[in-house]
Amino acid sequence: GAVVSQHPSWVICKSGTSVKIECRSLDFQATTMFWYRQFPKQSLMLMATSNEGSKATYEQGVEKDKFLINHASLTLSTLTVTSAHPEDSSFYICSARDNTYEQYFGPGTRLTVT
């Protein structure tokens, strides 16, 4: 089946630094990738839709300058959390959609900002 990977699996960073998270579709091309965040024991909240070769579309309330998304190829999207603060600590999950309606989720990246 289709596989989506994320890197890193977890990261601890200091407040004020930036962190980049990668999302890769390993065996299929994904024209669209999605980024979600999940707080402990809560649901996934869609942050943005990443389209290859174009600007990402952000959900209401998500700061585009805070969460930079780049979808440079059909197999890679990156999410950069800029000037991270402790409240940005969360579980970030990406998903990738192939040319059907199937959507495949990555294993997630746990970000802790100290």
Added chain:
Amino acid sequence: SQQGEEDPQALSIQEGENATMNCSYKTSINNLQWYRQNSGRGLVHLILIRSNEREKHSGRLRVTLDTSKKSSSLLITASRAADTASYFCATPHTDRGSTLGRLYFGRGTQLTVWP
């Protein structure tokens, strides 16, 4: 705001018992999906039911959809300890021009199956 809401929030049962989780949503949908998430991991797609379907089966999973009540249920029969996970329902955004694949997720039901 979230589209789907699961009920119960947590469920604890013995192996062999059936587990039923419910999901309610607010707007019209063309499909509803159920996902499973093991602790601290990504999501695994379990089953998709379309709006014109009332029931769907996949192995030990049975999903129903009642569009008149805007609700769905997920039944896991003969549960196993390995079924312990969080289960989420998800519905697609249907706003005009919305990119296909944008999903609303419910809060999830945490299922614990004791051996």
